[in-house]
Amino acid sequence: MNIITVINAKGGCGKSTIAMNLASGLARYEHRVLLMDLDPQAQVTQWLAAGDGLTPEGTLVSALTRQQSLSEVIQPTGFERLSFVASADGLEDLGREISQTEGYPSMLTQLLAEEHIADRFDFIVIDSPNQISPIMENAIFPADAFIVPFESTKAVRSYASIYKLLVKLRSGNDFKMLHVLSNLTRLPGLRKRVLTLLRDDGIASARSEIRSCGWMAQVDENGGSIFHYRPLSKGAQDMAALVEEVRELFTNGRSAQTEAAETNDPGSQTEPLAEAVAA
Ligand SMILES: Nc1ncnc2c1ncn2[C@@H]1O[C@H](COP(=O)(O)OP(=O)(O)OP(=O)(O)O)[C@@H](O)[C@H]1O
Ligand SMILES: [Mg+2]
Secondary structure: OOEEEOOOOOOOOHHHHHHHHHHHHHHHHHOOOEEEEEOOHHHHHHHHHOOOOOOOOEEEEHHHHOOOOOOEEEEEEOOOOOEEEOOOOOOHHHHHOOOOOOOHHHHHHHHHHHHHHOOOOOOOEEEEEOOOOOHHHHHHHHOOOOEEEEEOHHHHHHHHHHHHHHHHOOOOOOOEEEEEEEEOOOOOHHHHHHHHHHOOOOOOOOOOOEOOOHHHHHHHHHHHOOOHHHOOHHHHHHHHHHHHHHHHHHHHHHHOHHHHHHHHOOOOOOOHHHHHOOO
16 A cells, blocks of 8 residues: 655645545546545545534544544545545644644554554545644655645745655655646746756656646536546646556656666755755
8 A cells, every 4th residue: 555645835736636636546547545634724625525524523633532443534435446534623733732742743654554554445645734733744654655746936945844854754765756846837937937946956846747727726616526527628637647657656666766866867856955954
């Protein structure tokens, strides 16, 4: 089983859009997928119209506080092979409370292990909050891969703080990374500035880019994924390419770091980001 966390410390960069559509895209490939909403804003929870996801019962809050088992709060969705764990308002408060507990960043990891969730799913996709917090740390701790969306130069700058946290929590650097341009094609000038900044910071972009697509902006209101809502749209094409790239990432069994180091690319992310972390 592979765990993919969609993350950046920047609001509105496309995390939830990517998490939801990636999860349903992987499920379309016959994978058994668990989508976990770790964002107190509960965007994905509302998107899936998953009942009263705003009260703790039946949500991640209840599992993390051990009032219910994680298995008990896993819900089916309208999509075949896609299951779901809802977020709730209380997640933010819970984050503050657990920060006093030793080893809190691994709370979710422990639940996943105790309940052998890995036996039941091929992929877990985690939507993370947009601010560094104990809940975000729980989203980082178990991940095998991170998808980092960039929709602005601010998102590129926010990435330095996220990367610092990744390195702190995951000292072995044993994770894969995909840096994905998101919703930038509507603003070519900004897109160019983002690309320049990424290059200057030595951050290699993923092959896939999620272009701006009006249907993508509306898909949440329709409760489905872009594949069901507008299967021929640019958004569906781009998400399908991202799903493919994610699958390759795990088939190849190579990390982004290894590839960057092996290609000796002057734009390799390793050095400049290491500098950013040290700064
Ligand atoms: N490719 C796209 N084309 C058009 N609109 C998009 C695209 N991707 C995302 N959006 C829209 O941009 C907004 C922000 O996206 P999204 O909610 O996924 O970001 P987020 O990173 O999850 O935000 P938050 O930090 O608040 O959780 C939403 O209104 C979404 O519909
Ligand atoms: Mg979101």
